[in-house]
Amino acid sequence: MRLQLDFKSGTPVYLQLVDQIRHAAASGGLRTGEPLPGIRPLAEELRVNRNTVAKAYAELESQGVIETLPGKGCFLKAVGSPLTKSARNDLLIQEIDRAIVAAHHLQISEADLLALLKKRLEAFARQHSAAHD
Amino acid sequence: MINKDPMNTETPVIEIQNLVRRYGRHDAVNGLSLTVQPGQCYGFFGRNGAGKTTTIKCLLNLLRPDAGGVRVFGLDPRKAEVAVKSRLAYVPDLVAFYPWMTVRTTLEYLASFRRHWNRDIENDLLTRFQLDPTKKTTSLSKGQRTQLALIGAICPEPELLLLDEPTSGLDPIVRREFIETVIGAYQSGDPTRRTVFVSTHLISEFEGLIDEFTILEQGRELLSMNADAARDRFKKIRARLPQEMKLNLTGALQVKRSGREVEILANGNCAQLLAELKMHSPEELKTESLTLEEIFVASDVLKKAVA
Known part of the structure; x- marks a missing residue:
């Protein structure tokens, strides 16, 4: 799992870490039960405040993505979210709506948007199977 | 002193209120106020001559304010100099050591002023920086002197680390190691007792470390903000x-x-x-x-x- 920060992105640094770790988990860059880098080495490597990394890990833990085993560190959690199916749907709908709004302003047609979505799903699936080979 | 934020009952590590310090007719610092909470990494930015070093010297009681006041750990550095200084460490931009001492004797000398000194950190950092303890301080390069000063500042595990232009004039590798050391070795303790106050104009290198900052201009605050909020x-x-x-x-x-x-x-x-x-x-x-x-x-x- 490679993490890369961009101070120009406008997203707070800890949220960039959250997004990238979630991305790695979805694309197989990080597997269930695999340890995340320790807070200190990751902070040193990225040259960010330790509090920033700690905040990202706390956020991931509250989202149910990772779990902390005392004395052992943080690990990618096996089974998914503690939220109900409808709550999870609602969260995803917000993200989808954002993409639809963006597509409208970028003058991307409905058909193209659906095709792109399919393409991206395939890309993630490919990355995932490559990571597990 | 009254704490403005009712949610925050902790004593600020640094409180500067309407600080004024003149050199003759020149106002080096002219009405500066800022507050640094425990556990923060606070950036203090300004051009050469903006008043950064003067402000830091007032925190250390190396200079006395002409008006306004500073408090460190809630104490007045003029009245409680020892109590304040025993809880902080300071790395200036130009570090000087006694020329007849070696790296080892310099560290022993610095440790003799401290109640607490972490030998493990000392050994780790000497190895990391590849500093030879038997070398005389006069034979060290500028980068090595700064590294020695940093070891001397981190080993007592102070609650406040005051850095004044710590990386200017150093090569990029030494600069990078310096910052990694601040993150790794210094921040590894109890986070609420690890506050960093760094004045610099090499801002991009400290970008990821900074929680809040003040831009100082002609002795006054131009802007104080949280780093994420500013971006x-x-x-x-x-x-x-x-x-x-x-x-x-x-x-x-x-x-x-x-x-x-x-x-x-x-x-x-x-x-x-x-x-x-x-x-x-x-x-x-x-x-x-x-x-x-x-x-x-x-x-x-x-x-x-x-x-």
């Missing part, structure tokens, strides 16, 4: 329009035009400016946040915004 507030928008046209860009901090291309500096009103631009069907539209260094460089423009 969210100050954004640069670049657009290429189908043709030259009139735009309503009120509230923009700065507009640069070159034919059909516009570059706009947004001040918390990015969404409104983007909406205006989108109405004119731009061929290209890009937004990026300003880094802390770019915010500092844009100080002249910011003056209008905060005025």
